[in-house]
Amino acid sequence: MDIAEQKRIAAEKSVDFVKDGMIVGLGTGSTVLFMVNALAKRVKQEHLHITGVATSKRTHKQAESLGIPMKSIDEVDHVDLTIDGADEVDKNFQGIKGGGAAHAFEKIVATSSTRNIWIVDESKLVDRIGRFPLPLEVIPYGSKKVFNRLQHEGLNPKFRKDDDGNDIITHSGNYVIDLHLGVIDHPHLLANWLSEQVGILEHGLFLDTVNTIVVGTPNGPKILE
Numbered sequence: 001m002d003i004a005e006q007k008r009i010a011a012e013k014s015v016d017f018v019k020d021g022m023i024v025g026l027g028t029g030s031t032v033l034f035m036v037n038a039l040a041k042r043v044k045q046e047h048l049h050i051t052g053v054a055t056s057k058r059t060h061k062q063a064e065s066l067g068i069p070m071k072s073i074d075e076v077d078h079v080d081l082t083i084d085g086a087d088e089v090d091k092n093f094q095g096i097k098g099g100g101a102a103h104a105f106e107k108i109v110a111t112s113s114t115r116n117i118w119i120v121d122e123s124k125l126v127d128r129i130g131r132f133p134l135p136l137e138v139i140p141y142g143s144k145k146v147f148n149r150l151q152h153e154g155l156n157p158k159f160r161k162d163d164d165g166n167d168i169i170t171h172s173g174n175y176v177i178d179l180h181l182g183v184i185d186h187p188h189l190l191a192n193w194l195s196e197q198v199g200i201l202e203h204g205l206f207l208d209t210v211n212t213i214v215v216g217t218p219n220g221p222k223i224l225e
């Protein structure tokens, strides 16, 4: 079974957790794309009254076009449940996100959410996180200084570029620097250090955030709690 199929299986299972009346955070990425399709189908078939809060313009547009009523994060006083993808997650549910450069918005929605569910294919489950480059959203002013500091600390930074060699720009107009670390031995220490660095808006370490992981496997969806 290919990866896309595993993503679809996880995504379709995850929408079972959505109940009538909920305010639902909608993540970003190819797995979330499947999830939003499945959620829209439930909303239509079961006449559910939910409100979606998207973590990117892409997701907002998709959800709205499929008839899910949407609000912005500042228009709601809480989020009941957020369903999002992830790039890597270990057995303690510590993860890396931001492969789609949306991790700042994703973290704002996740930390406003009573419950967080991640939907992943099996390849995202790892013993130790860090093989996936750790994304940082960095404000353009002084970004070379931030880059030099990261390099000096041996964190192997690289500005993220598109296929034409142009800098990736986030929704907030910032750059993305990826840290090529191989393995992260002490995620909390690194997260704390990164949070203290001026110029870094947000890092992609999502620690102690997620409650439930739905994994798509060739044998069907597996729920980890």
Ligand code: 5RP
Pocket (backbone or CB within 6 Å): 027, 028, 029, 030, 031, 032, 084, 085, 086, 087, 096, 097, 098, 099, 100, 101, 102, 103, 106
């Ligand atoms: C975007 C993210 C995504 O959730 C993550 O990159 C997983 O994406 P995909 O479902 O396409 O594998 O964090 O910033």
